[in-house]
Structures are given as structure tokens and as C-alpha cells.
Amino acid sequence: MKSTFYSALFAAVVTLILTCLMLGVNLKTEGIALTVSMASEGTWSMIIGAVLAVFLFQLFREKLADMINLPSLPSADHFIPEGKKGEKLKQLAISFVIAGMIIWPFFASRGAVDLATLTLIYIMLGLGLNIVVGLAGLLDLGYVAFYAVGAYTYALLSLYYDVSFWVALPICGALAALFGFLLGFPVLRLRGDYLAIVTLGFGEIIRILLNNWTEVTGGPNGISRIPKPDLFGLEFSRRASEGATTFHDFMGISYNSSHKVIFLYLLAVLLVIVTIYVINRLTRMPIGRAWEALREDDIACRSLGLNPTVIKLTAFTMGASFAGFAGCFFASRQGFISPESFVFIESAIILAIVVLGGMGSQLGVILAAIVLTVLPELAREFQEYRMLMFGLLMVFMMAWRPQGLVPMKRPHLELKTNE
Amino acid sequence: MLKLENVSTHYGKIQALHDISLEVKQGEIVTLIGANGAGKSTLMMTICGDPRASSGTITYKGRDISKEPTDQIMRTGLAVVPEGRRIFAGMTVEENLSMGGFFTPSKRYKDNMELVYELFPRLKERENQRAGTMSGGEQQMLAIGRALMSNPEMLFLDEPSLGLAPIIIQQIFEIIAKLRDEGVTIFLVEQNANQALRIADRGYVIENGHIVLQDSGANLLVNDEVRNAYLGG
Numbered sequence: 001m002k003s004t005f006y007s008a009l010f011a012a013v014v015t016l017i018l019t020c021l022m023l024g025v026n027l028k029t030e031g032i033a034l035t036v037s038m039a040s041e042g043t044w045s046m047i048i049g050a051v052l053a054v055f056l057f058q059l060f061r062e063k064l065a066d067m068i069n070l071p072s073l074p075s076a077d078h079f080i081p082e083g084k085k086g087e088k089l090k091q092l093a094i095s096f097v098i099a100g101m102i103i104w105p106f107f108a109s110r111g112a113v114d115l116a117t118l119t120l121i122y123i124m125l126g127l128g129l130n131i132v133v134g135l136a137g138l139l140d141l142g143y144v145a146f147y148a149v150g151a152y153t154y155a156l157l158s159l160y161y162d163v164s165f166w167v168a169l170p171i172c173g174a175l176a177a178l179f180g181f182l183l184g185f186p187v188l189r190l191r192g193d194y195l196a197i198v199t200l201g202f203g204e205i206i207r208i209l210l211n212n213w214t215e216v217t218g219g220p221n222g223i224s225r226i227p228k229p230d231l232f233g234l235e236f237s238r239r240a241s242e243g244a245t246t247f248h249d250f251m252g253i254s255y256n257s258s259h260k261v262i263f264l265y266l267l268a269v270l271l272v273i274v275t276i277y278v279i280n281r282l283t284r285m286p287i288g289r290a291w292e293a294l295r296e297d298d299i300a301c302r303s304l305g306l307n308p309t310v311i312k313l314t315a316f317t318m319g320a321s322f323a324g325f326a327g328c329f330f331a332s333r334q335g336f337i338s339p340e341s342f343v344f345i346e347s348a349i350i351l352a353i354v355v356l357g358g359m360g361s362q363l364g365v366i367l368a369a370i371v372l373t374v375l376p377e378l379a380r381e382f383q384e385y386r387m388l389m390f391g392l393l394m395v396f397m398m399a400w401r402p403q404g405l406v407p408m409k410r411p412h413l414e415l416k417t418n419e
Numbered sequence: 420m421l422k423l424e425n426v427s428t429h430y431g432k433i434q435a436l437h438d439i440s441l442e443v444k445q446g447e448i449v450t451l452i453g454a455n456g457a458g459k460s461t462l463m464m465t466i467c468g469d470p471r472a473s474s475g476t477i478t479y480k481g482r483d484i485s486k487e488p489t490d491q492i493m494r495t496g497l498a499v500v501p502e503g504r505r506i507f508a509g510m511t512v513e514e515n516l517s518m519g520g521f522f523t524p525s526k527r528y529k530d531n532m533e534l535v536y537e538l539f540p541r542l543k544e545r546e547n548q549r550a551g552t553m554s555g556g557e558q559q560m561l562a563i564g565r566a567l568m569s570n571p572e573m574l575f576l577d578e579p580s581l582g583l584a585p586i587i588i589q590q591i592f593e594i595i596a597k598l599r600d601e602g603v604t605i606f607l608v609e610q611n612a613n614q615a616l617r618i619a620d621r622g623y624v625i626e627n628g629h630i631v632l633q634d635s636g637a638n639l640l641v642n643d644e645v646r647n648a649y650l651g652g
Binding site: 286289290292293296297299300301302303304305306307 | 467469488489490491492493494498499501505506507508509510514517518519521522565566569
């Protein structure tokens with residue numbers, strides 16, 4: 001009875017969360033501001049009704065099954081060891097979240113979807129930097145440089161060589177990785193503060209280079225009219241360019257500018273999922289453990305025959321490549337980039353995401369990225385005080401939860417003895 | 420198996436080791452004893468290639484390793500249990516061991532893990548515990564287990580008794596003797612001269628970067644100079 005109660009409660013909570021996000025609140029853009037408003041009372045009563053229905057159904061499911069004499073579903077719970085149960089629950093939760101993320105934009109306002117896309121970019125950046133700072137323990141203050149490399153790679157490739165987004169994406173990642181590798185070399189012998197200063201300098205070098213190499217990068221004017229990504233050759237513009245088809249013509253629906261926004265959002269979701277998956281795998285592979293081992297004790301690493309040089313370089317390279325992907329996507333989403341987008345404050349924000357989230361913790365980084373991108377948008381009227389609030393938040397975090405919102409948890413099995 | 424000939428090491432301008440010559444033969448326990456700052460750890464680290472010997476040759480299994488990079492040296496059947504244990508405190512016991520077996524071929528990996536758990540049943544019990552939360556003795560066991568994960572032919576131990584309770588020290592030394600019986604050659608650096616000399620086949624005494632005495636473990640144990648200087652009379 002107790003277990004059915006909990007599972008019923010869980011199902012109800014999941015329903016509540018999903019419906020609230022999709023139907024319960026409306027995000028509207030008024031001018032440039034974004035406002036959150038509650039949905040009408042009718043919608044809310046429907047939501048509450050649905051939640052109750054789910055709860056009651058789950059609670060009395062077995063009794064119902066008895067009443068109408070249906071064979072009740074065999075409960076697999078007894079066959080699954082303790083540890084695996086959590087795993088199953090986790091998988092279920094993840095599928096729910098992903099499904100919710102995919103369905104959500106079709107109900108949300110355009111501004112909200114746009115903001116979510118931005119958040120996803122920051123999630124990707126945070127996850128990438130998390131490899132370098134969180135796992136390998138190398139403080140990198142110039143991470144935005146790799147982001148810039150990715151963005152400019154796509155912008156320049158499309159400007160000069162007419163390369164499409166999908167072809168440019170791997171190139172951006174690879175080139176950013178190469179820059180990460182190059183930066184890795186001079187900083188190999190440094191650690192802590194010294195490393196931070198050199199990476200900070202590197203970030204500035206890239207930005208100043210982009211700013212002054214006017215013939216190629218357009219200098220402070222930036223690069224505009226960067227093409228948006230297409231879906232298997234289908235464009236999301238009102239009118240197709242030469243020899244191409246637009247999405248709405250192909251589907252036989254009328255043009256709606258929100259298609260593009262939703263497509264970009266879904267693309268970002270896809271990129272983030274791939275990022276999470278790849279990094280998750282990496283941390284379970286020997287190289288991921290080597291990163292952590294290096295952070296813990298580099299002398300011990302050396303005593304075990306590991307080469308710290310190689311480990312550091314892989315961390316820098318891998319971390320940078322994700323920034324490259326994010327940069328490529330950013331450039332195509334914005335359609336316009338200039339060195340202004342890649343100033344030090346961006347590095348600081350990404351670093352803040354990692355620290356706030358909890359070093360090394362993926363879930364923490366994702367939460368922190370959401371907090372740090374959505375909160376400033378919601379608090380637009382306090383814009384002048386944004387940095388102040390930002391600073392205060394960091395100070396309080398360091399005082400109260402120095403380990404971050406969701407501290408990194410190592411995969412951990414608890415043994416229970418039945419006595 | 421390991422042979423040092425006239426090895427000197429400098430830290431900048433300061434010379435830490437003066438023309439050290441010593442030899443460790445296959446299957447032996449050789450101990451190096453000496454006071455704080457005599458150069459024990461420096462000698463061990465010089466063999467591992469950091470700091471580099473400024474002169475002299477270090478031959479391991481017939482090959483000169485004095486110019487080879489540290490990570491290369493550490494992958495040739497040599498393993499170190501570093502001073503102060505240096506386990507990865509935030510990682511679990513199992514992960515610590517897996518780091519030790521980083522370059523072990525996957526076929527041997529499982530066997531090695533089992534051997535280590537057999538040697539230290541305590542570690543098996545704490546498989547999924549964070550290494551930093553264990554007691555000093557358990558951490559030392561883990562450090563030794565981690566080094567054993569790479570199937571070393573030769574094991575360097577740098578002060579394994581440091582900061583441990585006498586009963587634990589006893590256990591650790593029993594394990595060291597057991598390892599020797601299983602064919603691992605052992606080079607043991609110790610301040611705890613009494614214990615070290617008891618299990619050692621041979622011993623060297625180092626003072627201010629010079630080897631001042633060398634003899635069998637039993638002889639050194641009764642040597643008057645050694646007794647006065649290291650065994651408290």
C-alpha cells in the first residue's frame with residue numbers, strides 16, 4: 001500500500017510539473033520585456049483535476065484491476081536489485097524531461113522559446129567548461145575564446161566559402177579543439193592562479209585579434225547575415241534562396257516565423273543532449289577518471305605512470321570543442337556576431353555557472369545555467385542592478401553552499417543487509 | 420635488477436645526493452634508512468626521474484633509465500607507493516585501484532583487482548567508499564594496492580609506516596614481506612629503522628646525501644652506529 005501511495009504521488013507530481021510548465025504559465029513578450037502571467041482559472045482547475053485524476057487512478061489501479069477482474073500488471077520491482085531501481089526511476093525521469101522539453105515550445109510563447117534556446121547555449125558552455133574546471137581542476141578564465149573561435153569559424157566559412165551550418169558544425173568543434181590544444185601547451189607547467197591569468201590573457205588575445213583584423217573579420221562591425229541552419233536542406237525563411245525549398249512550402253503550411261524559433265530551440269536541445277551524453281560517457285571512461293585523479297593529486301598520477309601533460313591537453317581540447325559547437329550554433333542563431341559578444345564577462349558568467357552549479361556536477365551546471373540566464377530576463381526592471389545581484393548571489397553562495405547547488409556525487413552503491 | 424652508479428642530484432645549486440651507488444637484486448627487500456632530510460625520498464624520486472640525476476647512471480633491468488621521462492619509467496614494471504600515501508581522496512576505493520591499473524591490459528585487470536582484494540580484504544569491504552574517509556592504515560593499504568594493480572616486478576615504498584599506529588605498521592610490514600615471498604622485489608625507504616631492518620635482506624644507511632653504511636639487514640640491526648643513531652641505543 002505504501003509503495004503504491006508513493007508511486008501515485010510521484011506520478012501526480014510529474015503530471016503537475018509538466019502541465020504547469022506547458023499550460024499553467026504564459027510567457028509573453030511586451031515590447032522587449034518578457035512577462036510571466038498565470039493562465040486563466042479555467043485552465044488551472046483543469047490542471048488540478050488532471051493531477052487528481054492521475055493520483056487517484058495510480059493509487060487505486062490495482063483495486064480497479066481487481067474489480068473489473070483484469071489480471072494486474074506483474075510488478076517488476078521485486079526482481080530489480082535496490083541499486084537498479086533508482087536507475088530505472090532516473091531513466092524514466094529523464095525521458096519525461098526530454099519529452100517535456102520537446103513538446104513545450106509548441107505551447108509556449110516565442111520569447112520564452114528564444115530565451116530557452118539561449119539558456120541551452122549556456123548549458124552547453126557550462127558543461128564544456130565543467131570538464132576543464134570541474135573535472136580536471138584547471139581554472140580557465142578565457143573559455144569564451146573557444147566560443148568565439150567556434151562562432152567566427154562558422155561566420156567566416158559561410159561568408160567566404162558558403163559552407164552550410166551542418167558542414168561547419170564539426171569544423172567549428174575541431175578548430176576550437178585545436179585552439180584548446182594550442183592554449184594547453186604554454187599553460188601545462190602552470191597551475192592555480194598563474195594558469196587562470198594566462199587563460200584570461202588568451203581570451204583577450206582572441207577578442208582583440210577579432211576586433212583588429214578588420215579585413216577578414218570585419219573588426220568591431222562584426223559579421224552579419226549569417227545563414228540559419230536548415231533541416232535536410234529545408235530553409236526556415238519566408239522566401240527560399242535560389243534552388244532551395246522552404247520548410248513551410250514543403251510541409252504545405254503557411255509561413256510562421258515561430259517555426260524557425262522552435263526549430264532552433266529543438267536543435268539546441270539536441271546539441272545539449274548529445275553534449276550531456278558524450279560528457280557522461282567520457283567521465284565513466286578511463287580518461288574521465290584520469291581528469292579527476294589529476295585534480296586530486298598530480299604527483300600520485302605521475303607515480304602511476306600517467307602523463308599529466310597528456311591528461312591536461314585532452315581536458316583543454318575536449319572542453320574547448322564543446323565551446324566550438326556552442327559558438328557555431330550561437331552564430332547561426334544570432335545571424336550577427338561581433339567581438340562584443342565575446343568579452344570577459346561572458347567567461348565570468350560561464351565560470352559562475354560551473355561554480356554555482358557545483359564543480360563537476362552536470363545536473364548542477366544545468367540548473368545553474370537556467371538560473372543565471374532566466375533570472376536576469378525575468379528581472380529586467382532591475383537591469384542596472386544586475387551585476388550587483390549577480391555578485392551578491394555569488395557571495396552568498398560561497399558563504400552558504402561553497403560546494404554548489406548540486407555538489408558532484410560519485411556513482412555510489414549502498415549495500416543493505418537484511419538482518 | 421636496479422643499479423645506481425655514482426648518482427648525484429641537485430636542487431638548483433644545492434647538491435642533495437653525492438655519488439650514490441646501490442643495487443637491488445631480484446627478489447630482495449632492500450631498505451634505505453636515514454634521518455629527516457638525509458636524502459631518502461630524493462633518492463627514490465631520482466630513480467623515478469623527477470628530479471633528474473645530474474650525473475651517474477641508473478640501470479633498471481639492464482637499461483639506462485636516467486634520461487627517460489617519469490611516466491615512461493613508471494610503466495616498465497615499476498610501481499611506487501608515494502610518501503604520505505597520496506591516494507585520490509574524493510574517489511572511491513575501487514576507482515583508486517582502477518587508476519593504478521590504468522595501463523594494465525584488460526585481461527589482467529580483473530585478476531589484479533581480485534589479488535589486491537585478497538591481500539587486503541578490508542579494501543573489498545570498502546569498495547565503494549570514498550578513499551578520503553578511511554583511516555590512515557586503510558589508506559596506506561589502498562596506496563599499496565593501487566601500486567600493485569600494475570603487476571609491478573619492483574615496488575618502491577616511501578615511508579609506509581608514516582603516521583600509523585604500531586599495530587597497523589606491523590600489518591603493513593607483514594604484507595611487504597608477503598609480497599617479497601610472492602616474487603616482488605622491494606625497495607623500502609623508512610625512518611622506522613627497527614621494523615625495516617627486521618624484514619630487509621640488505622640495508623643502506625644514508626646521511627646528508629652520502630651512503631655511509633651498507634650491510635645485511637640483520638647485521639645493521641646489531642651495528643652499534645646504527646643502534647645509536649636510529650634505534651635509540
